[in-house]
Amino acid sequence: MPLGERGGWERSESRYCGVETDFSDDVPSLLSFHISTGGFDYVLAPLMNPSYRPSLVEGNGLDTQVLPFSGSDLVLAPSQWSSHVVGKISSWIDLDSEDEVLRMDSETTLKQEVAWATHLSLQACLLPTPKGTSCANYARCVNQILQGLTNLQLWLRIPLVKSDGDSMDATSEDLNDSWELWNSFRLLCEHDSKLSVALDVMSTLPSETSLGRWMGESVRAAIISTDSFLTNARGYPCLSKRHQKLLAGFFDHAVQVVVSGKPVHNITKASDSNTDDTQRHPLRSYLDYVAYLFQKMEALPEQERIEVPLMDNLEAQTYETFERDSVKYIQYQRAVAKALVDRVPDEKASELTTVLMVVGAGRGPLVRASLQAAEETDRKLKVYAVEKNPNAVVTLHNLVKLEGWEDIVTIISCDMRFWSAPEKADILVSELLGSFGDNELSPECLDGAQRFLKTDGISIPSSYTSFIQPVTASKLYNDIKAHKDLAHFETAYVVKLHSVAKLAPSQSVFTFTHPNFSTKANNQRYKKLRFNLPSDAGSALVHGFAGYFDSVLYKDVHLGIEPTTATPNMFSWFPIFFPLRKPVEVHPDSPLEVHFWRCCGSSKVWYEWSVSSPTPSPMHNTNGRSYWVGL
Amino acid sequence: MPLGERGGWERSESRYCGVETDFSDDVPSLLSFHISTGGFDYVLAPLMNPSYRPSLVEGNGLDTQVLPFSGSDLVLAPSQWSSHVVGKISSWIDLDSEDEVLRMDSETTLKQEVAWATHLSLQACLLPTPKGTSCANYARCVNQILQGLTNLQLWLRIPLVKSDGDSMDATSEDLNDSWELWNSFRLLCEHDSKLSVALDVMSTLPSETSLGRWMGESVRAAIISTDSFLTNARGYPCLSKRHQKLLAGFFDHAVQVVVSGKPVHNITKASDSNTDDTQRHPLRSYLDYVAYLFQKMEALPEQERIEVPLMDNLEAQTYETFERDSVKYIQYQRAVAKALVDRVPDEKASELTTVLMVVGAGRGPLVRASLQAAEETDRKLKVYAVEKNPNAVVTLHNLVKLEGWEDIVTIISCDMRFWSAPEKADILVSELLGSFGDNELSPECLDGAQRFLKTDGISIPSSYTSFIQPVTASKLYNDIKAHKDLAHFETAYVVKLHSVAKLAPSQSVFTFTHPNFSTKANNQRYKKLRFNLPSDAGSALVHGFAGYFDSVLYKDVHLGIEPTTATPNMFSWFPIFFPLRKPVEVHPDSPLEVHFWRCCGSSKVWYEWSVSSPTPSPMHNTNGRSYWVGL
Incomplete structure (x- = not known):
């Protein structure tokens, strides 16, 4: 019975809860x-x-022998095998042992x-944690197996441990950071x-930043031992605040919880001793608590619930989707209002008319925002709406007629680069920005448009x-x-960046300022x-940026x-992702040095x-061979 | 005029000597x-x-302006441009300057x-040394250029320097190791x-091991400044022993010498002042000395002069080539002789006959070596020569007839795996080894053949x-x-491993012992x-093994x-090379950990x-998907 029905793709994956069991030949x-x-x-x-x-x-009886599996298929x-059983590979196996027989x-x-x-036809098998710190032969064997698999997933069991680094704890020496x-x-x-990965969650947790790394990794399960639970006032199992937060993170990253171990909370002694104990599963109270945590999560904000296929060309979506982003146009309206007030003092508001050009007017949202700004500030406005898409121009004409803007708005059905404006503008308004700012030719378009500013x-x-x-974005x-x-x-x-671990605060790359008459x-x-990675983060793998x-705006x-x-509650832009051909491992003590170029050809x-550091990568996208925007 | 005519492919490349000049518009x-x-x-x-x-x-006159090149094409x-001029890119350029105009x-x-x-149509251009330690923008620009080149080579000028590491020298701080x-x-x-690379050779040289790394890199020129020369008793330029050895290494690795700088040895003052000085080039004595070094090199040993195309299937070569490898069969003869003496004491030499089987007899060289061993030790021998190639069997029959071995040698035209021997052997002789020992199924073949031992x-x-x-093997x-x-x-x-730098002593991998009846x-x-790299080597790039x-033998x-x-003077085997998909950078203080598996399928x-260390590579050749030997 799933933990709950709360929305979002990730949570619909994480609502299933498993239990780790011993071997049984009666499945x-x-x-x-x-x-x-x-x-x-x-x-x-x-x-x-x-x-x-x-x-x-014994002997050569292999031909007639039946392997001691848990019963017949x-x-x-x-369908029961597939949906109800995840196979647990024998935990005694040790492929990197010095003992050749083992x-x-x-x-x-x-x-x-x-x-x-x-x-x-199982969906997944759990591979036991590598013994010791060496795992090359284990990996070689699993890698051979992976080549032959089509549907079966392999989950490598990894304990969620990382020493502080300065710890002198002897036990932590051979496994400082399980990542x-x-x-x-x-x-x-x-x-x-x-x-x-299937992470073994222990009673003590590594630092917050170190845990964060796992959110970009391919973690499929979190195995929580009953030992990791605390006891609440009523004797029931519960988790520490940090464990609760970790689980909430897992639920939001499609990670399933598996309860493991013997019951250590003797609830039958408590008040409900009258109920039929033989019917009650000894780990039921742990499951109930996990379900409680799942259900008490806050609903996802609306923009998080939008389903976006990865790597879709968002530019191809309709104008309508973007026009619905009211937050964006409110900001534009505020910017235009401030600019109008700066251009025309109150005492001249009734005599001076400000010329405003919207370049790339689309179906008119910036025209509307500009006119509302004029109304709000009581300034006189003349608007040129320049738009090259003839289909959008049709809508624009209808809008102007419908709203009665004919005396104020002039529609120019033209590519802004080739338009000869009849007069120069006081204000040039555009919405040409991409997710990376200058990635949709805003600089080049505005360089052209500033001729008539x-x-x-x-x-x-x-x-x-x-x-x-x-x-990290596995x-x-x-x-x-x-x-x-x-x-x-x-x-x-x-892309929508789910299952991504952000490893360091963002830094600015390129800035463009308009107008620029130099x-x-x-x-x-x-x-x-x-x-620089935070010093308590541990190493991490950088898949890209x-x-x-x-x-x-103004x-x-x-x-x-x-x-x-x-800007809160704005949904017009998702982040952009620049991949690396080969992921780079970084450590807190060796900074990651990265170079970005914006190149312009004819x-x-x-x-x-x-x-370039810690290890140089090859140059990506030389001469724009793979990815470019045409002028 | 080339330095000399001494043999070998590498030396025929390195016999050209250049001179670095100033700009001249009269080429x-x-x-x-x-x-x-x-x-x-x-x-x-x-x-x-x-x-x-x-x-x-000035101004916008770019259209009509002629760039200040060294004269017209x-x-x-x-053909003169191509064979007599290597272009030297302006040495002032600095693509990683903080100054954007520069x-x-x-x-x-x-x-x-x-x-x-x-x-x-020049063959090469020399790129100036990167200024400072950062070179990403320079590399980006060169990388863009490289995509468009077909014939032109670019030589990056790199000074041959590496500090000792423990040096406190302030000047060495920003460029510790130019590699x-x-x-x-x-x-x-x-x-x-x-x-x-074009290496700038200085008057002081880094350690021997550090220099060795360059022999595996793509070094095309060594630019030697006149400052680096010493003066001999007669006032002529000469080089230190270490410089001489370095140059000999360069000559053997297809590296051309370029003489650079002003003459600092005033030879005209010396004895030959009577000659017409106006005819003599001021750097002529440096060139003469380089030519002297080139000519005094020892001739290459015969097996080094064999021309072997890279990546050829040597197994496809004829039996004849290998039969000529007399050193190999002398060793076999010595081994058989020792085995015969061990099997049969002197006093029984005339009564006991040793049964010897040659498995994979080919055209008979091991049969001959065995018979010679018997003659040498005065032991009685009975030989079975097993060979599956029917063409080789024809030759074998003729050999036996020609030599009059009919009473001693029995030829078995059969695959050793399927032969039913009429008696068991005392000695089993084979030559099934590949360059990597067990890489041509010797273990499997001998496992099969030991049935009749x-x-x-x-x-x-x-x-x-x-x-x-x-x-390092660029x-x-x-x-x-x-x-x-x-x-x-x-x-x-x-392959013949020329232009390879060996970074650490070899270590043993797999051992097979025969017979093995377990x-x-x-x-x-x-x-x-x-x-572990030697501590004074500096970092190096490992391209493979x-x-x-x-x-x-016995x-x-x-x-x-x-x-x-x-074994000296043996030419039957060249080394084998196992590449890495992505070269791994190693440092003397971080050992290189590598894993090899020999896998057997049906x-x-x-x-x-x-x-697996310092950075894990992917597994190579999983399940033998790319490279295997069929059973």
């Missing part, structure tokens, strides 16, 4: 107890008798169990998308700046890698940036999506980017 | 002076007036000069094969071990990369190796190609390999 009873009685959605159960060792099997319907037994058993899980173990394993397996005229926006920050990286070509790794994507001005840019913009009126200053504009 | 005179009078083969000359700066060009014939001027000038060099600069630059340019019988070879060592890497597919990066190549035996192997074998008689113990045998 139907196992399911009956844990699922029907216990209320869990699935069991995480060993598939093979834990005492089995291939090397202990026929004891459950295929190593060989481990390899044989692992392959037999995975083959059995595939035969049963490193995961990172080695998945690099050796070349980021295979069928390999994910007075030398003391105002451009709205008056400036804009792009920002980037390094992120899922995005794998989506890009699936294309198996260079071009997709050298393309920037406008003859030496050009729109090429180069910026070198240096990011999340990009944003912030724009000064004076103190801004508009943007840079996370720390983002017929196109493009970005190039590269990392 | 014909420049050539006449340096080439006709001076005796140099080419000039390294600036193409553009060094006072030119694009930003200083018509002043020389195209940066823009630099980019414009670099692109103009390279375009001009391309127009002139790092080169490494960053070429990684940013993604190992483009048209980008090479007596339980106390002897296998020759009795054991063999493979070895690897990490190498040229091999680029040859592999040129195929643009994964399979070539997951294949091992039998029932638990199998031919799968796993080895983890850890290599050179592989070798050593074999114990007791103290061995045969092998592992460099420190290699129909094939293959290797997998990976690096």
Whole structure:
């Protein structure tokens, strides 16, 4: 029974809760107890008798021998196997042991169990945590197996531990940061998308920043031991505030909870001792608590619930979607109002008419915002609405007629680059910004349009700046890698950044200011940036850079999506993502140095980017070979 | 006039000597002076007036302006430009300057000069040394240029410096190890094969091990300043022993010498003052000395002069080539002789007959060696010569008839795996080893053949071990990369390892011992190796691993190609090279950890390999997908 029905794709994945069980050769009873009685959605159960060792099997009787699996495949319907059982690979296996017999037994058993899980059509198997810090042979064997899998997912069990670094704790010496173990394993397996993490959540948790890294990794399950629960006043299990917050993060990142261990809260002694105890599952109160946490999460804000397919071309969406973004046009209206008041003092409001041009008027939202600003400030306005899309111009004409703006608004059906304006403008209003600010040719368009701006005229926006920050983004990286070509790794994507870990605060990249009448001005840019990970974060893998913009519309009126200053409740822009062809591992003590170029050719504009430290990457998108905007 | 005519491909490349000159707008005179009078083969000359700066060009007259190049393309014939001039890009350019005007001027000038060099069909241009330690923008611009080049090579000028590490010298702080600069630059340019190094040789040289790294890099020129020369007793320039050794290394690695600077040895004052000084080029004595060094090099040993195309399938060569390798068969003869004496004491020499089987007899060289051993030790021998190739069997029959061996040698035309031997052998002789020992199924073949060996019988070879060592091998890497597919990066190549820098002593990988009658035996192997670079080496890039074998034929008689113990003057085996998909940078203080697996399936045998430290690589050749030997 799922934990709840709260919305969003991630939460619909995370609403299933499993339970870790011991080996049983009676799987139907196992399911009956844990699922029907216990209320869990699935069991995480060993598939093979834990005492089995291939090397202990007698003689050459292999041909006639039946492997000691948990019953026949026929004891459950295929759909039951698939939806109710996650296979738990024998936890004794150790492929990096010095003992060659154990190593060989481990390899044989692992392959037999995975083959059995595939035969049963299971959705996933849990791989035991690598023993020690070396895992190359384990990874080699899993990597061989991954090549043959189509549907089965493998979850590598990783304890959620990271020492403080300055700790002298002897036990932490051989595993300082379990993320490193995961990172080695998945690099050796070349980021295979069928390999994910199952995190063992302990009673003590590493620092907040260190936990944050996992939100960009492919974590599929969080296994919470009953030992990690506290006891509330009524004797029931509950979790610490930090554990609660972690679980909320997991729920929002499609991570499923699995309850593990023996019951340590003896609730039957409490008030409800009258009920029929034989019917109650010993871990039911833990499940109930997890369900309570799931249900008490705040509803997602509206813009988070919008379903956006990854890597869609958002520019192709209709004007209508964007016109609905009222927050954006309120900011434009505020900016125009301030500019009008600055251009025309109150005492001249009735005599002076301000000439305002909207370049790229679309179906008219900026025209409307400008006219409302004029009304609000009681200024006289003359508007030229320049639009090159003839279809939008039709709507614009109807709008002007409907609203009775014929005396104020002149519609120019023309490409702004080729228009000869009859007079010069006081204010030039445009909405040409992309997710990365200058990525949709706003600089080039406004350079062209400022021909018909007075030398003391105002451009709205008056400036804009792009920002980037390094992120862990396993899922995005794998989506890009699936294309198996260079071009997709050298393309920037406008995406909703779920399952992303932001590794350092964003920094500004390129700034453009308008108008710019300098003859030496050009729109090429180069910026070198240096990011430092927080010292308690541990190492992390950078899959690329999340990009944003912030724009000064006019004076103190801004508009943007840079996370720390983002305009609230605006949904016109998603972030942009610049991938790296090969992810770069960074440490808090070795800064990440990254270079971004905005390059301009005779017929196109493009970005190039590269990392020079800690290890140089190749240059991305040389000469705009993979990704560009045509002039 | 080339330095000399000594053999080998590398030396035929390195016999040309250039001279670095100042800018001149009279190129014909420049050539006449340096080439006709001076005796140099080419000039390294600036193409553009060094006072030119694009930003200083007045007004908008660009359309009519002629760039201040060194004369018209018509002043020389195209073949003269191409063979006598290497273009020297303006040394003032600084693409990573904080000064944006200088940066823009630099980019414009670099692109103009390279375009001009391309127009002139020059073979190469020298790029000035990056200023400071940052070079990302320079690399971005060069990388853009490289995409458009077809024939022109770019040589990046790099000073040959590396501090000791513990030096407190202030001047060495900003450039501790110039290899790092080169490494960053070429990684940013993604190992483009048209980008090479021109090393500036100084009067002081870094350590031997640090110099060794460069022999695996793509070094095309060594620019030696006249300041670096010492003065001999007669007042003539000469070089220190260490410089001489370095130059000899360069000559053997296809590196051309360029003499640079003003003459600092005033030879005209010396004895030959009577000659016509106006005819003598001021740098002629430096050239003469370089030519002297070139000519005094020892002739290459015969096996070094064999021309082997890279990545050829050596197995396809004829039996004849290998039969000529007399050193190899002398070792076999010695081993058989020792085995015969051990099997049969002197007093029984006339009564006991030793049964010897040659498995894979080919055209008979091991049969001959065995018979010679019997003759030498005065032992009685009965030989079975098993060979599956029916064509070789024809030759074998003729050999036996010709030599009159009919009573001693029985020819078995059969695959050794399917032969039913009429009796068991005392000695089993085979030559199934590959460059990596077990890479041509010797273990599997001998496992099959030992069926007809007596339980106390002897296998020759009795054991063999493979070895690897990490190498820098830019040229091999680029040859592999040129195929643009994964399979070539997951294949091992039998190659002549020229232009390779060996970064650490080799270590043993897999050992096989024969006979091996244990029932638990199998031919799968796993080895983890850890290599440490010498502490004074500096960082280096590992492109892959050179592989070798050593074999114990019998007791103290061995045969092998592992460099420190290699059998002299044997040419049957070249090393094997295991590439890495992405080269790994290693430092003396972070060991390189590498894993090799020998995997056996039902129909094939293959290797997998990976690096786990300092940064994990993906697994190579998973499931033998790219490279295997069929059973």
